[in-house]
Amino acid sequence: MPTLTIDEREVSVPAGASVLEAAEALGITVPHFCYHKALGAVGACRLCAVEIQAGPQHGLRMACLVEARDGMVVSTTAPAATGMRRAVIEYLMLNHPHDCPVCDEGGECQLQDMTVAGGHGVRRYRGKKRTFPNQELGPFVEQEMNRCIQCYRCVRTYRDYAGGHDFGVLGVRQRVAYGRFRPGRLESPYSGNLVDVCPTGVFTDKTVRFRARVWDMQCAPSVCPHCSLGCATWPWARYRELLRVSGREGPRTNGFFLCDRGRFGSGHANHPDRPRTPRLDGRELGWPEALEALRERLTKLTWAHGPGAVGLLTSGRASLESARALGLLGQALGGAPVVCEPHPRRDRAVRALVAELGQLGRDQEDVRQSDCLLLAGLDPEGEAPMLALAARQAVRRGARAAVWDPRPDRLPFPARRIARLPEALLEALARPDGRAPDGLEAAERESYAETRAALQAAERPVLLGGADLLGPRGVRLLLAAARALSRPGRACGLSLALPGPDSFGGALLCPDGPDADELLAGIEAGRVRALVCLEADPLSEHPDPARVAAALGRLELLVVLDHLPTASAARAHAVLPTTAAAEMDGAFVNHAGRLQGFARVYSAGLPIRVTGQGAHPPREFRPDTPGELPQPGWAVLAALAGEPVELGELRAELARSEPRLAGLAGLVAGGPGVQLALEPSARERPDTPAEPGVAEGELALLSVEALFGSEPLSARAAPVAGVASEDALALCPADAARLGLGEGEPARLRSALGEAVLPVRLAPGLAPGFALVQRRFGGPLEGFAPGGGPIACRIEKGGAR
Amino acid sequence: MDAKLEQDIRAEFEPQIRACAHPQELVVHLLRAIQREHGWVPDEGVELAARLLGLQPIQVEEVATFYDKIYRRPVGRRVIHVCDSICCWSRGEQEIRAHLEARLGIRLGETTPDGVFTLLPTCCLGACGRAPAMQVGFRLYGELTPDRVDRILDEERRAAGQGDPP
């Protein structure tokens, strides 16, 4: 721990820290452009000049490149240092177009800040400015090259950090530009990070171009609701419209960056068809009337038929508090049980994880720091995009990675791959002798043995998986494998992608309630007569949509609480509008068991863009705010139960009733969150039966999530919906040839999930014997709910599309 | 770029690439070979190099746009690089350049309408003892005078007309 003096203040920093980082520890910002905590120091901008006055080096130095040493005396304010910084700013501004008034970065521009801070107020250069053409980079990122100061952050983020391969540095000398080989959409799932890392307005968020200045927007620390990882975000809203999302520093989660789904998927909150007014039997009502009427009907049903007459269903989308409030409603109704996920297999998988995880959970930071990774049945791009980025950082630091998955490999890092379902391999890994399963080819046996040996030898091994493909049995096997690979003092961790942002929290609250199939059976048997769905859409999320549709048809009362215009909401007798995450305070428990709070960014309401038809201010004057009725799910449910509460009370109740959630009491949005103290369940571990396999000669269908279009929130955000890939049926070339199908030819797919005619896409990376579709809302595959594992399907040629 | 050229480049490079532990090191050789055959490196040339080396086109483009003497835009059959560095400057480079511009009717960076000559500046050619100097293709000409430039241009134009390689 070297101790040095910076600006007459002493500081001790970890060995290897730079002078810039040491200054940061004192709260002294040494101005910089190219340095970035996640990208490191490259010494390109030469802005962070400081004067080293004593110690092993002397004179003007770049703070990012000098290692802090004992006894160093550093001045960040010496005339030589400030003079250097002023000169660098002047150089950088020689060619800058000075177009701040029309630049979206204005107000949050590091270059603007540094120019002002450095006192560069008068341009002495009267020569011609260098100019560049801009490139069209797709719907997310706008480029304005003339503003560039060549800090190389963009390419270091896009290529080095995120593994993108279609973006680079072009040209030389004073004509260095950044872009693609040809114009076109940036292909990386992490392209939006260009917007965050660019210190000026070269890359800005195209989806909100010219919409707002930073000081015009509301923002608050939030947690990304688009998968289970719980990345830290800043949502930004203006005039009741959720405009954009930027990355927030999440040391345990995302670090600094976000995936494009999380960044550009927030438009669901502005969906024009979103429920905004309580509706009962086709009539719009005020809250008191709607709640009164529903409470009465639910109470009557319970009186008449017992507490089992009302079913309660939530999903991983709902906040922890809302899920709890649903449970309290059940109690108020005399003990109606909560089903925490519309997809029964997903449900059981998540519960298996929560029951057995204990201290084995690993978050993104653990993955980044791991030295050996096994991805078993995980397709991060669809299920948890940032997990791939975390794993890439580990691999960049030298970690080994292996993949056991039949799906084509789209990972941004190299990995040894066995193209098979992971179950048998995990079962083998979990056995004490670890002997390879039967039926492997020689190369696969070798690969298996090597991976097992590497996991055993590693210091920080992590097994990564996806609940969707693994299912409950696979999850238990993954847990068993992690336990088998752990030894005293050195655990093998586990990081499982779950269906929703609070899947973990939901399962924590109802460890052993019924699943959705039991609920459906209850409806079909006439026992369950009413169903309350909290931010759950069984019609789109249950693997048998036809069965759900029939069951919902039998209900006397279907109540849907949601902020999305879902298929189930469209069928409901009553729709109660709830707020989106950015419109409320709340908490999610992420995939690794970290409880994180999020704060309300803005109050729900119809965007002024809608009410004013583009004009502002709106010309209609009224005492209320149009569209302000949506309420947090927990508030609606508490009112429905007849026991309205404040959030603080609800949290306190929750912390009392569930000791593992004690951290909820002091939870602060924007803070680091609380890692739950989990104990593996003491109960005997159930022996999960193997799932019915697919018969010999039949193709196994996998319906999975895609980066865009599958996840219910972002699928309803305009810019994301526009880039969802086309619906297609992926087959390996050999299977396609056997079926007489070529690339692009129509094929009819029949399965328990439904039927669709889709063009064939040849996927050489797909294991033989599998057919792969990606669920997309708004298309023929909407009902192909992911999470079901491999199921039998039939594929034949032709059919009209 | 025609198919024949691609065939020739493949024939020339595939064995080298196979024998090479780090094929990316051949990127400049490949671009130079494409330029030698095609006169300049079109987009398809960048893509061909990327395919052969197992790279992304942007990785090749990053390198191609760095170097002075990889032409990513069409040039004439003879590229004249006239040295403007200090030794040539001290011995009449401006006069030679002005003469070239006048004789060819083009300015630096331009190509003659007949597509024969492109005139570009270059940094020091390493012919400082023979300044002022210029290079046409790989042919170096030193101790230039306006008269000598005229003779060189005539000779190069004739050779280009006969299809001689630059």
Place this chain on the structure above:
Amino acid sequence: MSHPQVLFARRRPGQTVSLETYLQEGGYQALGGAVGKQAPAALRKLVLDSGLRGRGGAGFPTGQKWSFFPADAPGPKYLVCNCDEMEPGTYKDRELLVADPHALVEGMALAAYALGVTHGYVFVRYDYEDVFRALERAVAEAHGAGFLGERILGTDFGFELHVHGSAGRYILGEETSLLNGLEGVRPNPRLRPPFPAQRGLFGRPTTVQNVETLCNVPHIALHGAEWFKGLALTPGEAGTKLFGLSGHLNRTECFELPMGVPLREVVEVHGGGVRQGRRFKACLPGGASTPYLTAAHLDVPMDFGNLDRAGSRLGTAGVTVFDERTCMVAATLNLLTFFARESCGWCTPCRDGLPYVCYLLERFERGQAGREELALLKAQPAFINQSFCALAQGAMGPLEGLLRHFEQELLDHVTRGGCPFGGA
């Protein structure tokens, strides 16, 4: 005045020494005498004792550089010869290689032996097609004769040598930039540490040396360290030096002269004096990146130490002479334009600072500059010297020379409202 010829001993006008001639004139004897007979460490020690310093411009002691090299580390290691000779006023390596390419092949094989290296590259600038061909031929000949390849001269020592043709950029003369160039990625300079001796080409230990440096190695191996030191005229210096003469001299050729030869002898005897009977005004003593010397420096011995003390550098020993009618502002503008154009674009002071200096100098030439511009110009070197690599620092050589020796000329541009020499 004739001096002993070492590197140029075999040079014949208009000819390239073939393998046959090279052998006849004592070639590959040094290699034969060392490989398998002398311990590599002894050869490294010999080079250290000889006082050989790098001839590419920086003048780093070669033996010291080799002492940092992990010669005994397992795995691939590389020796790279830097023949990206692009500094204006420098053409000695071309002269040397066109005349005697086997000297480099032998020098590299010896260095490889001393350093435990099995693979080497000669990095040749784009425009040196003549050098490229001469080297390719020499490498093939040496291969055929068993001086390269596996089991050289029947010993366990093997060394493969590749000739790499570049595509034109001065920055590749910077050794880490050159390594990136060889790897086929953008040739920006690399951050140091790690130094190439630890992590160089393809992440492996690498040493990069200039052509002339390597060509000296066989002679040192044959004749010893004391002999080599004795070649220099000045104490503490060693060897001969190739001086490439250019500019306003009567004879602009490349000469091999002893280290420490006075500038006056270079100019008046070898260069035949300033042409057209004009007076010597200034010169770049060692290429475009070295601060000017003036007539007051004519008696300075041309070697590393004395030129340092005179406020300049020996650099590449490419001597460019300017006569009394030269506008030093215009000359400096020309030089700075070169550096600005050759910037790789990595760091701000180089990429944007150098064009700014050009802009300021242009204003002087056009008579648009006042005293504020002079103050501004004077402030620039302190900033630009903070560049990432030595390119922009090199560019400050002539600018600092201008400010030191020719400030009056800048002021004349201000007071006369333009160039007193009729430029621009």
